[in-house]
Amino acid sequence: MFGQCGGVRKAERATQDREKLRKREMEEAKGVVKLVALAKFKEGLSESEIEQLIKGYANLVNLIDPMESFHWGKDVSIENMHQGFTHIFESTFNSTEGVAEYVAHPAHVDFANLFFSHVDKFLVFYYKPTTVRV
Template identity: 75%
Template structure:
């Protein structure tokens, strides 16, 4: 196994509050995606909704994954004014949230 060089993934699992409308969720997702244009160490952004048939999601409905060049890049992202402003809009709309940062490991067989 080999750790991917210089890449760190930032994963956020979310469950939106019941009173958050689909239109509000769409706007929040667009705002989240736009951070990749505003924060230089944020290299990529992906998101999706749970489609698992195993029913192990524990109520989480959405996943957001950002790619950074380093753990220092995540620190810069967290402190960046654009992230702080967005987080102040995003987090109050969530009922549940988990954040997990990791360095991907490549398995070669």
């Protein structure tokens, strides 16, 4: 009886793993592009000011069609290897053409001008996710 339960869980896990792999392969096939950005905000900027900037960044998803998702977080590492960067942002785009549309979009240009006036350091990296099959 208990052995069957473990077998069912393994089968469910295998199905979930296959579904995740299928989703990754579909993203690769359709040309998904990810953006990862690191920011170090200027000294003296309040948490509420940072929160407003993040909300403005997140709102770009509603204004620019090729921008499919937005996530962010703060550094929580104990290794102190962040080189002064405190926040990370991740966005997903439907294609490299979508990235170009995002970069040129007036809402992005306006937001970027505002955002960059509040950061000391900013690093941006665009990449196409690739699945490693072992």
